[in-house]
Amino acid sequence: MSFTTPPAFTTRPTLTGTFGMSASTHWLATASAQAVLERGGNAFDAAVAGGFVLHIVEPHLNGPGGDLVGIFATAEDPGTPVVLMGQGPAPAGASIEHYRGEGLELVPGAGGLAAAVPGSVDAWLTLLHDHGTWEIADVLAFAIGYARDGHPLLAQAAATIGRVAELFTSHWPTSAALWMPQGRVPEAGTMMRNPAYADVLESLVAAGHAIRDDGPVGREERIQAARREWKTSLVAQAASEFLSVPHRHSDGADHAAVITAEDFSAFDAGYEPAVSIPFRGHTIAKAGAWTQGPVLLQALRILDGCPGLDPSTEAGAHAVIEALKLALADRDAYYGDADVPLDLLLSAEYAATRRAQIGESASREWRPGELAGHEPFRPPLRTAGADGRAGLGEPTRGDTCHIDVVDRWGNMIAVTPSGGWLQSSPTIPELGFCLGTRLQMMWLDHASPAALRRGGRPRTTLSPTLVLRDGRSEMALGTPGGDQQEQWQIPVLLRMIAGGYTAQQAIDAPSLHTTALVDSFWPRGWTPAGVVVENRLGAEVISGLQRRGHDVTAAGDWSLGRVSAVGRDAATGGVWAAANPRGMQGYAAGR
Template sequence: MAFTPPPAFTTRPTLEGTFGMSASTHWLATASAQAVLERGGNAFDAVVAGGFVLHVVEPHLNGPGGDLVGVFATADDPGRPVVLMGQGPAPAGATIEHFRGAGLDLVPGAGGLAAAVPGAVDAWLVLLRDHGTMELADVLSAAVHYARDGAPLLPQAVATIRRVEGLFREHWPSSSALWLPGGDVPEPGTLVPNPAYADVLDRLVAAGHSVRDDGPIGRAARIDAARDEWKRLVGAAASDFLAQPHRHSTGGDHAAVITREDVAAFDAGYDDAATAEFRGHVVAKAGAWTQGPALLEALRILDPLPDAELDPSTARGAHMIVETIKLVLADRDAHFGDGARLDRLLSDGFAAERRALLGPRASDQWRPGALAGVEPFHPPLHLDPDALPGAQEPTIARTGDTRGDTCHIDVVDRWGNIVAVTPSGGWLQSSPAIPELGFCLGTRLQMTWLDEAAPAALRPGARPRTTLTPTLVLRDGRAVMALGTPGGDQQEQWQLSALLRMLVGGYSAQQAIDAPALHTIALVDSFWPRTWHPDGVFVEDRIGDAVIAELAERGHAVVRAGDWSLGRLSAVGIDRDRGVLWAAANPRGIQGYATGR
């Protein structure tokens, strides 16, 4: 056959129903989102509820001080993909000169100096205001409950806390007070309350109490009042607390530069989606301020190839996919950044030029494409023996090799609203916890370069190029699928394999998510210390000895990653031919779940 047949059995069914479906990287977020649907809310109410719960139940993977990217289509306009932009920019004081003057050649991977303006909470509130139907108090009730009473701490969260225990004890006492209750690393399953964050959420709700109008105008005004309160509260607390020098991942002590004015000036909002056609579908992503267009470019390169060369379960297909990923991620680092144009990068001619470079052997060269009139940026290609190859975000280099990543949530409702959101940043290990808030700020600026020539250079007011990259798929002019995954530089890679299996191989979503995954580490890491790896493919052992052997023969340095270790996808969709909604979630880690009816 041209494509490996889908497996007869999966770890769980692709759920089907007609009322509503939710899927995420944590069962409590999924359940909270679905509960909102059951109370009459729509997909946007539900995804916001689940998103705030993720702050509490996956604090090592995202937080209120972080950021997010979403993509959605509404029931009223199912053919228009819209990007939810929750990526805050660099503060006014975050200049290359300031960082260089502090003796830095890279933006640190941990510490308040690497903080972009927090964008996640404002983005959630904007989405709720514009497309939801419920009051803020109702949507936040689950998150307030878990913050006030505690949620069972995940083993992965405990492992993260243990790896940074020394940092917390010696340098970040506010984080120690929050995450070492009683002075010890908590055991998995411990309920760790966060009353300060619960109070913050209660204050957001209380901010709208003076608005008495019960109609939609009053509801919107209450949510805007909550946004104003968020900016005032976070701007004051974060700027005051982080102005004190504190330990960063570089080993030095620095003060943050974020100010009240930086936080107050940011408004989350919406962007037009970037799109590419592939095998009768349109795939929609966020723009070049994310890595999303790399997936679109990969699909443009692979589209004309025979089906057999698109099968991730074969050595031939895996090789072509990996070599394509190497090319598009080189283009990402050479050309992507806030404000970069995509017309040439996604053109037929450019895709053909890149396709011509796909050979039978693995390349160990960093090969960005050339654009007319644009000199490709060449980042420093550092091989660092102390860095962890294949680590997902955020890597805590030199203080412990924790492997976090991020979160993801998808919701579809009975009216046809469909949304995928990838929140991240503000990890508990990002920077010192701000006592008044119960959370820390993120470190997204580590994805910028201290080089004016870089399209993703550190520039005040510019968004750092984020790895967050959810996906929306349309067919016949209407949205049919929303998906995404944690994983930093692996996000597009895991999504690409799943999409190829679904759109070419005929796999169901759960079959595609369960299928053996792989990714290359032949890329420039988006995270500090920004190392480069010339070759290497991580594969799940279930892909088979024969495939692994042939990949090695083709010149790939293959790393066996175990049977169930790579990929964190979840997805929801609409089978418009049958009038059925569906959902699927990742079984790896025994944490992600889908539900619905």
Template sequence: MSASTHWLATGSAQAVLERGGNAFDAAVAAGFVLHVVEPHLNGPGGDLTGIFATAGNPGEPVVLMGQGPAPAAATREHYLAEGLDLVPGAGGLAAPVPAAVDAWLLLLRDHGTWELADVLAFAVDYARNGHPVLGRVGATIEAVAELFTDHWPTSAAQWMPEGRPPREGETIRNETYAAVLDRLVAAGSGNATRAGRIDAARREWREGFVARAAADFLSTPHRHSSGTDHAAVITPGDFAAFSAGYEPAVTFEFRGCTIAKTGAWGQGPALLQTLAILAGFEDERLDPSTELGAHTILEAQKLAIADREAYYGDADVPLDFLLSEDYAAARRTLITDTASGEFRPGTVPGHSPFVPPLRTEYRPPADGGREFAGVGEPTVAPTGETRGDTCHIDVADQWGNMVSVTPSGGWLQSSPTIPELGFCLGSRLQMTWLEEGAPSTLTPGKRPRTTLTPTLVLRDGQPVAALGSPGGDQQDQWQLLYLLRTIVGGYTPQQAIDAPALHTTSIPGSFWPRTWTPGGAVVEDRLGEDVIAGLEARGHVVTRAGDWALGRLSAVTRAPGTGLLQAAANPRGMQGYAAGR
């Protein structure tokens, strides 16, 4: 079974499975295809997090760590000296060390079976010979066309070769990126072993032409989302110093299931904290389709995500305490019948909570009077205010392997296209603060606290579901709805994905300009007039998003006992796809 945010990625993964590849071969093939067919949502210069279980050790979920750190020269002092009070949302100063490619290759080396050339063949073909472009790709390019033509001419050359954005269904190509993949394969041609060939490709990426081209090109000052021009600080040495890796998952037991997430260098444990708070309520308060359930869920999310802001980062995070039953019970008492518009992190012994700037509007220091309100992800504007979103892939194979990966970053609008490579670097450092004292303060060599957060679910020591979603701060909020509806409500995977979604915006955003909406809640209109009116009566500041607008999940599942496989994908936007046999 394969499910992803784009039908060509799902089709590529399924083709690998049909030809005898395992779930890891399939996921890697799909991941490189996503670089090509969803360039507005992820790219080779971006990052990823994954979580998986192997057939040989099914009860031990493992995190694939593909989040690069801040470069050695990315100090808060340097950024403040550049006249910035936030890390920009676009431009080279926002770029951590690219990690997605190294992470995909590590996963392939250690858990896949196919040769690198065979796995990359799908992406190389779509990049070199073309594929029909999504309407959303053209819309994204159109929104930043002026930025490209006036400030990022290499991006204009790549994405507007005819002087205009591509139209939906037109064939587009990225022959430069196809050549990059060919060079990675060629780098390993002289090695005697499969692992050696893959490691040679990893070295070429980290120490060869990719690192040199990226660092050299971005050393020239260029426009950032601040409206000002700056040079990047990343160097070839930063590329060479990074290597993707594996980590044990953080888990929480909920209603007979083990929910597995990344560590607190990502936002994943906030989902576990939310479940810990909700675990003390009766099932009737866990139904997102009712007024009481929606209210309870929104309030629990605010509390957990406040702790995310206060305590999470690439630092010493007291997760044992934050996930403890006593702490969850204390947090649960803060949920009343009315909506809170406060920022309320908990009290953790030995730790001082960081309180971020709680801005409802933001005006950059060099902005000259322009205002940007926090409007969610993704947004783009000719001024340089650019954000992308994310994509996702889940795969389960016949042998019992299961993997969920959320790739992101390196969106075509993240920073100028590097002409020798055909892609740009990411902008994940915008999730760090320039204030002192935060667990996520910009620090050389430390990872930004990423929003990328795939999920693995186990029952009785066996993986039963892999899922994830694009959506920035909403990723775990939407996945929470899926978990509650399937584990508590008895929904099928597709029913849970199709059901009306909602999320809170009463949290400081992870993306530039990092504003919040106190008491804010965004809902799909299908939630119903009575439920929406009830939420408003409780004090929620409700924004209606339309009938089919929120949540972009995909999932694969395996039934305990029978081993029956299923897959489900998001119908919103008519882009996600699930397949299998």
């Protein structure tokens, strides 16, 4: 089946050039990253600068107390995708028995008990140390400036503060002090400052300067000194001490966190090999099954044998949704920071058996696959609310951001930072930020491969993508969206790789996703046959999905997906970038 004709009109052009490109979910992060490229930095310098800016300008979507997953390829080795691992583990004091003893059936969705060891800052600094070229002071100058001098508060951030205002004033006064100046919810566009976090960043720079008199030192030693400062000094001590005092969690009770200063010092970000599959002449690379990344790979494997792949048609949309439901069921049955049989899950033979399970109508079952020698974990299937998404109304629930960069030398990177949302847990006053809640993605059940255990990484939703062709990186992309990250990337990839769309055409095109999954976020609901679509998909396609038995929710014309992407044209040596128009804050830049 051929794809629908790509639209002649797009909300903005796919940017093309020869020098370098940046794209992200916020224009200030994009501009900062591109400024680094213009001043001679490489893609890794630029991504780090933009990443720290995202902590400041999208505080409701990520923060320094959160985590990240990245994927990149270097100009020296453009055919080898590498995963940047910035997911901190569960603290040493975290155990199922302790949380059960607190009267909990699930890890809370807000509060210090849900905090994994922060991984984002150490991962950014590790990347800068190993692959960047800039001094830490120069890279952090952008974020320090926005924290010290101010930045305009996003409308979505102001709305988030409004949703948690009562929680802040009644239970988290330190959060109210930072985010509700004069005791009021700030309006969109208010110039927000965070001097405490500016002080933290300046302390990292100062740690590097302090070792200059101890003999010959260079850029790398100064970055390592900043990493030590982050993990052993004020941040670790203040965060662990502050959260040891019982405070309100999402279950409505007060608990003390278990994270300690020693947990901070024990964690090191690092690198891992990517996992990949072939697809239509390309190689699609993702992080391993401690993320949900292989869901995208499994779904593409299944779809590769389907007759229709166009998400803009009834048959194609149905196939995409049903393939995703099967892959997501495998995610919840088999994925985790454990011994996951990915070789079986990603095999062509297994994909064929799963493809045969797709019928003409919507499945209303939760169906993990059968793997010889492996018993699937079966999580509780708690039916979500009528809105089709568990926890949609939970005020402390957050989202994610994303950044991509490609430079003129051929370095290419996509990073998805998240966690440490301003609404995650109480603000630590000396630091100007809170810790994240990634542990809510772990089960209080020893049978799960994603069970809570000390030192284990939560099975995160963070999931950027690298696409390669003919042994070279061709495209880096990603999106916020929690459980929707793979789901919103797949239509873009299908339209570009199989449908001939440009990046901006594919990003602008109407999107969709299923809610027939076990939600990764508290309170972890499930919606049989739930599908959410953009109205632009068209009445004919929507009614066709309903006839097939899908429970369809129309979410508006421009509401689903926040994909951004950068790439390199091997034939011309040129570079390109595209960004998401939804929400009116994501932009690409370059030349």
